[in-house]
Amino acid sequence: xxxxxxxxxxxxxxxxxxxxxxxxxxxxxxxxxxxxxxxxxxxxxxxxxxxxxxxxxxxxxxxxxxxxxxxxxxxxxxxxxxxxxxxxxxxxxxxxxxxxxxxxxxxxxxxxxxxxxxxxxxxxxxxxxxxxxxxxxxxxxxxxxxxxxxxxxxxxxxxxxxxxxxxxxxxxxxxxxxxxxxxxxxxxxxxxxxxxxxxxxxxxxxxxxxxxxxxxxxxxxxxxxxxxxxxxxxxxxxxxxxxxxxxxxxxxxxxxxxxxxxxxxxxxxxxxxxxxxxxxxxxxxxxxxxxxxxxxxxxxxxxxxxxxxxxxxxxxxxxxxxxxxxxxxxxxxxxxxxxxxxxxxxxxxxxxxxxxxxxxxxxxxxxxxxxxxxxxxxxxxxxxxxx
Numbered sequence: 001x002x003x004x005x006x007x008x009x010x011x012x013x014x015x016x017x018x019x020x021x022x023x024x025x026x027x028x029x030x031x032x033x034x035x036x037x038x039x040x041x042x043x044x045x046x047x048x049x050x051x052x053x054x055x056x057x058x059x060x061x062x063x064x065x066x067x068x069x070x071x072x073x074x075x076x077x078x079x080x081x082x083x084x085x086x087x088x089x090x091x092x093x094x095x096x097x098x099x100x101x102x103x104x105x106x107x108x109x110x111x112x113x114x115x116x117x118x119x120x121x122x123x124x125x126x127x128x129x130x131x132x133x134x135x136x137x138x139x140x141x142x143x144x145x146x147x148x149x150x151x152x153x154x155x156x157x158x159x160x161x162x163x164x165x166x167x168x169x170x171x172x173x174x175x176x177x178x179x180x181x182x183x184x185x186x187x188x189x190x191x192x193x194x195x196x197x198x199x200x201x202x203x204x205x206x207x208x209x210x211x212x213x214x215x216x217x218x219x220x221x222x223x224x225x226x227x228x229x230x231x232x233x234x235x236x237x238x239x240x241x242x243x244x245x246x247x248x249x250x251x252x253x254x255x256x257x258x259x260x261x262x263x264x265x266x267x268x269x270x271x272x273x274x275x276x277x278x279x280x281x282x283x284x285x286x287x288x289x290x291x292x293x294x295x296x297x298x299x300x301x302x303x304x305x306x307x308x309x310x311x312x313x314x315x316x317x318x319x320x321x322x323x324x325x326x327x328x329x330x331x332x333x334x335x336x337x338x339x340x341x342x343x344x345x346x347x348x349x350x351x352x353x354x355x356x357x358x359x360x361x362x363x364x365x366x367x368x369x370x371x372x373x374x375x376x377x378x379x380x381x382x383x384x385x386x387x
Contacts, residue, residue, distance in 0.1 A: 006051035017069035158336035166346030218320035
């Protein structure tokens with residue numbers, strides 16, 4: 001029998017483990033609230049953390065939870081023929097629970113790309129669901145329902161993160177791309193083709209592209225969340241938001257379009273007045289405008305454009321993944337960007353350099369650069385809005 005072990009928390013922390021440090025580490029690592037982690041720290045009784053494991057996986061779970069400070073036991077489960085198996089822990093370093101690779105870095109597997117804590121959390125949640133449906137043994141120790149669905153968690157509103165996280169968003173985004181590179185590139189090409197076809201329709205085509213862009217962006221965000229759940233990104237994710245808050249996503253595009261129109265009307269109004277002033281009195285001839293006269297209106301336009309971009313940046317993700325309204329999403333997006341100016345400065349510098357490098361080999365690097373930047377919106381969203 002391959003699955004013959006369960007992981008049991010004795011209800012006590014390991015000697016020397018600081019309770020508050022454990023609560024912080026456990027809640028941040030597994031994405032649960034501090035209250036739930038505190039309840040686990042003070043359990044004082046046995047709690048089944050995971051069951052239905054083989055020897056290798058049981059050893060990995062034990063090592064992970066012991067590292068967090070929990071007193072853990074691997075308990076053999078009686079097999080169908082009445083015998084018991086014994087787990088043999090391996091101390092050859094941490095391995096990925098999905099592909100068994102030893103290439104582990106920053107809680108991520110460099111081989112298959114999963115986020116290990118979220119993958120383990122999902123497996124635990126599935127095992128607990130199965131356990132709750134089996135009430136044949138009334139003396140079985142209660143299971144701990146402490147871990148939310150991976151990629152969810154409690155939204156804490158836009159928080160402030162360190163400046164270096166601007167680069168971290170790109171690194172994490174590359175891992176999303178690296179897991180399913182062909183699907184990411186195909187999805188990008190499909191959207192480019194759709195945009196080109198729409199652009200052939202005068203006026204309406206450009207309008208449709210602007211309104212649908214948040215819907216497509218939301219599809220990419222849904223695909224990123226699927227990867228956090230241990231699934232694969234597919235081209236179908238590109239259209240997944242058409243059945244998920246479609247109206248609010250289109251409204252995001254409409255509000256963005258309205259803001260752009262207002263900005264451009266302001267620019268042309270100022271430039272129009274300048275041209276009238278340059279016109280020679282009594283004639284229809286115009287003096288060639290001084291290029292420096294355009295600096296001020298363009299600078300003012302940029303001052304309005306960046307706040308509009310800030311309001312738009314995370315809005316598709318907030319609407320599609322959290323179900324908030326378009327107006328609320330744009331407010332939260334603006335606040336999230338405003339509170340993280342320094343990370344975005346690092347992010348902007350990094351993307352500028354990477355974009356230039358991507359354009360060198362006949363722009364072929366953009367096939368990697370654009371999907372990575374798209375995925376970085378999701379990684380930034382998770383970092384800023386969730387614990």
